[in-house]
Amino acid sequence: MxxxxxxxxxxxxxxxxxxxxxxPAALGSRELARLLEFEPTRTNRLLKTLAHLGLAEQDEKRKYRVGPAIHVLGVESLHTSGFIDRAVEVLKGLDGEHLTVAMGVLWQDVVCYLYHQYPSHTDGGTVRHRPVPASTSGLGLALMAQMSDDELRALYAVRSGAQRDGPTGLLEQVADARRQGYALFAAGGGERTIAIVLGGSLHAAIGVSGIFPDGDIPGLVSDLRSAAAQITETG
Amino acid sequence: MxxxxxxxxxxxxxxxxxxxxxxPAALGSRELARLLEFEPTRTNRLLKTLAHLGLAEQDEKRKYRVGPAIHVLGVESLHTSGFIDRAVEVLKGLDGEHLTVAMGVLWQDVVCYLYHQYPSHTDGGTVRHRPVPASTSGLGLALMAQMSDDELRALYAVRSGAQRDGPTGLLEQVADARRQGYALFAAGGGERTIAIVLGGSLHAAIGVSGIFPDGDIPGLVSDLRSAAAQITETG
DNA sequence: GTCGTTAGGTGCTACTGTAGCAACACTTTG
DNA sequence: CAAAGTGTTGCTACAGTAGCACCTAACGAC
Incomplete structure (x- = not known):
């Protein structure tokens, strides 16, 4: 690695x-140096370099915040390789009348949504949702099921330092997901998520969330698998 | 700078x-080195470092592509400082029944949309639109109107090397936008965009696009200015 | 299957890009 | 206003980086 x-x-x-x-707020260069425990001159030079590239910029108080080029980079990243664009088209077709459809990737202990569509169709596949803790997301469970228990322990040992095995019950949930071939996550309020990972080396998961009876699970899993197959077929 | x-x-x-x-496709490390005219070992180390940070990853053929952390970074950037989140809420309220509403930033000669909502409400404020050439966007015109003619010339001299003054008529369009205090851009097919920049040091613009008679322009400009005021008020 | 070529990547060490100190101008605070 | 904090620069020592030589892996042609 x-x-x-x-x-x-x-x-x-x-x-x-x-x-x-x-x-949440712009940062001064010395403030950032203290935050990161870097030497101030060095921090200033790194920030100035980032600013030169448009990835950072200074506000009227000379404090630094992200700059426009980071948005360009973020958006370009959504279109690279083509799998995300392809997935978005497939997931649009997966719309259930009462379920939320989502796709996301796992990084460290957070899930970042690359597609998220409420049943109301009001968020149009937005990527505006903030990353959430992986342990609170069905997609996160599905993705973590691809990791070994030791990898998971290492992840949470670094992260929280207090819960060696991650949040309570996580290892059991992940083991269930491995066994079943999909993650079933109870989000609360009667809402649940079913999620599966995409094949190949994509490291992304797709899922549906909402209220559904147990009897719907096999069909939903089948729909997700069908969608995953379309997404990952060679294009 | x-x-x-x-x-x-x-x-x-x-x-x-x-x-x-x-x-559009994953790149090998030596392939990338040739593309950027960097020494191969150095390129490999830079890529490996990016991969360690999760910003890049390797596919099953060991070629490099962007990794999950870049999406986390992109999404976090949308939420930092708060102005974008605030703007999204304001722009949702700006919905006309037949106009597209958008917000974007300018970086070099491209506009990157941070919010984009079709009249049909099917894209839900998506940030999925690819960056477009600034000269083909009303938001781009509004943003370029904040630059001097020399800055614009320098921008296009570097970029295209063939059109010192940017695309034909650009300087005139930008001058009009400066004079009027808003950009009016004819996108084709009868569709036009009106755009204004947000105040302060935000370097973003908002606009509406669609088919509308000349008589609607003052009212739309006023609506945009009102929205801009809400977005930029201290929060 | 073998062979040749290209690939991704490592260890070693010279060297130059980087880092930190001292200092400056600017801004904010009391 | 003075003091404290800020953002930033020039200089130069030095350690992080770069490139060479080399290794293993992968791929395509025969």
Whole structure:
């Protein structure tokens, strides 16, 4: 995973960018240096470099925030390789009358939605949903089922340092998902999610959420698998 | 703009990332090195570093493509500072029955849409639209009207090398937008866009597009200005 | 199957891009 | 207003980086 010779400047520059993206307010360069425990001059140079690239910018108080090029990069990323575009078209056709349809990817312990469509059709496949903790998402469960228990433990050991095995019951839920070939997650309020991972090396999952009787599960799983097959077929 | 001491590793690492994001297919490390005219070992290390951060990943043929963390970064960027979230709420309320509503930012010579809502309400404020050439977008015109003619010339000299003044008539269109305080762009097929920039240091524009008579223009401009005021008020 | 070519990636070490110190101008706070 | 904090620069030492030589893996042609 880690290369023989990682580039520390790139790592630290991107740490600055990520801190800006995650901050609810613009950050001063020394403030960011303190936050990340970097030397101030260095931080300023990394930020200025990011600003030169349009990925960051300064506000009228000279504080730094993300810049327009990050949006260009984010949007371009949605269109690269083609699988996401293809998936969006397939998932549009998966619309149930009363279910939310979603697709997402897992990174560390969060799920990031790349497609999310409420039954009301009001969010049109938006990618505007904030990343959520993977353990609170059916898609996250499905994706984590592709990891070994040791990998999961390592993930949560780093992350929270308090719950070695991740949130209570997670390993059992993940084991169920592995056994069944799909994740069934009780989201609360009677709502549940069924999710499966896409094949190949895509590391994405698709799922449907809402209120449905147990008897609907096999059919929904079948629909998801059919959609997954369409998404992953060579294009 | 360029700091006294830019960090070249960060610049080149991000060039690799951008090339992946912009590529329709996954790229081998040497292939990317040739594309960017970088030394292969260095390229491999930059890519491996990006992969370690989750911003890139390898497919089953060991070729590189963007990784899940880039989507997390992209989505977080939409939520940072709050102005975009605030704008989305305001723009939802701007819905005309027959007009497309949009918001975007300018980076180099492209406009990237951060909100885009068709009259049919089927895209739900999506950010899925690919960036478009700024000169083909009313929002782009409005944003370019904030730049000097020299800045515009410099932008297009670098970009296309063939049209020093940008696309034909661009400077005139931009001058009109400056004079009027809004951009009016004829998109074709009878469709037009009216766009204005948001105040402060936000570098974003909002606009409405569709078919409307000249007599509607003042009212639409007024609606846009009212929306802009709501978006930029202190929050 | 073999062979040749291209690929992704590593270890070593020279070197140059980067980092930190000292300093400056600017901004904010009390 | 003065003091404190800020964003940023120039200089130069040095350590992170780059490139060479090499390895293993993968692919395509025969």
């Amino acid at each position: 880690l290369p023989a010779q990682p580039n520390q400047s790139l790592i630290d520059g991107l740490a600055c960018l990520h801190a800006l993206a995650a901050s | 360029l700091p006294a001491q830019p960090n070249q590793s960060l610049i080149d690492g991000l060039a690799c990332l951008h090339a992946l994001a912009a590529s």
